[in-house]
Amino acid sequence: MTDWLTPDEWAALRLSLLVAATGTLASLPPGIGIAYLLARRRFWGKSMLDMVVHLPLVLPPVVTGYLLLLGFGRRGLFGAWLAEIGIVFSFRWTGAALACAVMGFPLLVRALRLSIEAVDRRLEQAAATLGANPLQVFVRVTLPLILPGVIAGMVLAFAKAMGEFGATITFVSNIPGETQTLPSAIYTLTQIPGGEAGAMRLTLISIIVSMAALLMSELLARGVARRLAA
Secondary structure (H helix, E strand, C coil), rough: CCCCCCCHHHHHHHHHHHHHHHHHHHHHHHHHHHHHHHHHHCCHHHHHHHHHHHHHHHHHHHHHHHHHHHHCCCCCCHHHHHHHHCCCCCHHHHHHHHHHHHHHHHHHHHHHHHHHCCHHHHHHHHHHHHHHHHHHHHHHHHHHEEEEHCCCCCHHHHHHHHHHHHHHHHCCCCCCCCCCCCCCCCHHHHHHCHHHHHHHHHHHHHHHHHHHHHHHHHHHHHHHHHHHHH
């Protein structure tokens, strides 16, 4: 593959995989927590939280990227403070991972929430009557039962991250080797004479990676389902 792709194209592929994986893994713990709150708890502001979580799905990605720039840029509301302790997101690959995590977060939370709501609460109540505290009930009963949903949510978030363009390019720009992911590289190649061949190569790579992720998700979900059935 390294012979087929140019060094810049190979760098964009590696960066896309790194950004998508980092964003997905980073969003998983808060995603599980928020999905559990939305599925099992009643509290003031629940509808507002649900709306905020799903807002990136309906906002133009450029708007989401601009809001991230205002919040986590070097002079942003949180970015200025984070920069003082050495954490910088704007115009770095970590910022691309943050943008991808935000854009894929609603898909992750939705899959997790549906899975949690489908769990038979009598199983959790039975564990509680045997002396398990809420955390133990979740870890030993709920979490194993929602593993297929966890896998599905992670794949959706990963696929969204691999294709994310608007929020990423607005927040961290399009810097080769630092923030240029596959979508940004494809866009760049379509804007230069003779770049059609490179754009087609990266398009094929994007399709292959996405199909491989979906296939792996299906295999993992089936394996987990068989184990739970056994």
